[in-house]
Amino acid sequence: MIDNQAHSVKAYLAGVNLDDPNFDYSMTELANLAEANNFTVVGSSQQKAENIVASSYLGKGKVAEIKDLAQGLGASVLIVNDELTPVQIRNLEHMTKLRVIDRTELILEIFSSRARTKQAKLQVQLARLQYELPRLHPSENNLDQQHGSGGSTGGGFANRGAGESKLEMNRRTIGKQISAIKHELKEISGQEEIKAARRNQSQLPKVALVGYTNAGKSTTMNGLLKAFGAGNEDKQVMAKDMLFATLDTSVRRIDLDGFSFILSDTVGFVSKLPHKLVDSFKATLQEAKDADLLINVVDAADPNMNQMIKTTLEVLDEIGVKDLPMITAYNKADLTDRNYPQIEGGDLLYSAVDSASIQALAKLITTRLFSNYQITGLRLPLTAGKDLAYLHQHSRVLKEDYQADGIEVSARLSPQDRARFSAYQI
Numbered sequence: 174m175i176d177n178q179a180h181s182v183k184a185y186l187a188g189v190n191l192d193d194p195n196f197d198y199s200m201t202e203l204a205n206l207a208e209a210n211n212f213t214v215v216g217s218s219q220q221k222a223e224n225i226v227a228s229s230y231l232g233k234g235k236v237a238e239i240k241d242l243a244q245g246l247g248a249s250v251l252i253v254n255d256e257l258t259p260v261q262i263r264n265l266e267h268m269t270k271l272r273v274i275d276r277t278e279l280i281l282e283i284f285s286s287r288a289r290t291k292q293a294k295l296q297v298q299l300a301r302l303q304y305e306l307p308r309l310h311p312s313e314n315n316l317d318q319q320h321g322s323g324g325s326t327g328g329g330f331a332n333r334g335a336g337e338s339k340l341e342m343n344r345r346t347i348g349k350q351i352s353a354i355k356h357e358l359k360e361i362s363g364q365e366e367i368k369a370a371r372r373n374q375s376q377l378p379k380v381a382l383v384g385y386t387n388a389g390k391s392t393t394m395n396g397l398l399k400a401f402g403a404g405n406e407d408k409q410v411m412a413k414d415m416l417f418a419t420l421d422t423s424v425r426r427i428d429l430d431g432f433s434f435i436l437s438d439t440v441g442f443v444s445k446l447p448h449k450l451v452d453s454f455k456a457t458l459q460e461a462k463d464a465d466l467l468i469n470v471v472d473a474a475d476p477n478m479n480q481m482i483k484t485t486l487e488v489l490d491e492i493g494v495k496d497l498p499m500i501t502a503y504n505k506a507d508l509t510d511r512n513y514p515q516i517e518g519g520d521l522l523y524s525a526v527d528s529a530s531i532q533a534l535a536k537l538i539t540t541r542l543f544s545n546y547q548i549t550g551l552r553l554p555l556t557a558g559k560d561l562a563y564l565h566q567h568s569r570v571l572k573e574d575y576q577a578d579g580i581e582v583s584a585r586l587s588p589q590d591r592a593r594f595s596a597y598q599i
């Protein structure tokens with residue numbers, strides 16, 4: 174565990190640049206992640222190279238240079254821009270005399286400190302244990318370390334045998350914890366009420382807010398809820414100026430004029446999001462996979478906007494979201510000098526805290542989701558209670574009139590539902 178809550182610890186950053194055009198941006202991100210973890214970033218170095226050095230990530234000369242610079246600036250921690258092997262971390266710590274933290278551990282740590290619900294906590298714990306498992310080392314008393322009570326016990330040759338059996342025990346314990354958590358997560362997602370809620374939700378079109386962390390997804394959800402919350406206006410989600418404020422998925426029904434859909438808000442993205450983390454957040458990200466329309470919320474006031482868009486598209490690809498219709502929603506226009514709200518092509522420049530913007534977003538969603546829906550008149554037999562219930566769940570029923578020979582209904586129907594009820598059309 175990274176323990177820097179009591180006072181801000183000074184950290185030095187380092188990264189290997191393998192001729193990556195986005196390298197500078199990834200270092201900016203690393204600094205933001207470090208600061209989100211309460212570190213004070215005092216300096217940063219990069220090494221241009223063709224390969225990562227297998228034993229120590231950075232080359233020897235660079236390590237010596239960083240050691241001097243970091244010490245001169247009073248840093249006690251070195252944060253590196255990639256996920257390192259256990260050997261690389263140990264060697265770097267040995268060579269620099271600094272505590273070395275890699276990008277994955279940094280992100281895991283932020284997720285740990287933000288997790289509030291049981292599901293989020295279990296998902297983070299799972300990712301953390303999976304990260305730690307291959308990093309157990311015979312010379313380290315890892316489980317003690319995990320509970321914050323000790324560091325390396327520095328196993329020499331003499332206690333190697335004891336160390337190895339301890340290692341086996343630690344591996345077994347972590348392995349058991351991993352299966353227990355997987356089991357518990359499965360149970361949570363299998364709970365009947367959640368399943369029932371999903372079934373109900375699946376009747377209406379689904380829209381998912383996705384995007385880079387801190388772009389304004391939750392604020393956008395709150396704006397739509399406030400204006401069109403269908404009686405759930407007070408079910409606002411948490412929006413906050415920090416990385417990864419949201420770690421769960423919230424799902425709400427939105428009733429626009431004549432149209433309804435299900436809106437979800439979920440965890441934000443960052444580049445090089447650790448695979449294990451993406452993997453353990455599968456359930457949370459499911460909503461985005463099931464969506465009929467994605468709203469990619471972008472911070473239009475951030476100079477790195479284009480890289481953030483690229484990052485979001487990469488993460489979506491990684492979680493298997495492909496070829497879904499998408500609106501790019503350029504948020505925080507109030508922090509730019511441009512006029513808003515403004516619809517351009519299929520996209521929107523807006524501010525999530527501006528009500529005219531929220532109306533424009535709603536209109537755009539309507540156009541994209543419901544353009545081929547039509548108001549349809551039906552006459553159902555009086556015995557068609559099931560059909561009527563279906564219509565209420567799947568569409569917006571605008572009129573329902575009981576007459577002697579049947580129920581006259583007017584509803585806004587998708588092409589599929591128009592075909593389904595064609596026999597009853599009037």
Ligand SMILES: Nc1nc2c(ncn2[C@@H]2O[C@H](COP(=O)(O)OP(=O)(O)OP(=O)(O)O)[C@@H](O)[C@H]2O)c(=O)[nH]1
Binds near residue numbers: 385420439470
């Ligand atoms: N000025 C301005 N600030 C905004 C706007 N939209 C959101 N914010 C602020 O941006 C910060 C992040 O907003 P959130 O809605 O929490 O962002 P998010 O995308 O849900 O972030 P994560 O859940 O952390 O990934 C908050 O401080 C919001 O108040 C906007 O249109 N204008």
Ligand SMILES: [Mg+2]
Binds near residue numbers: 390418
């Ligand atoms: Mg959020």
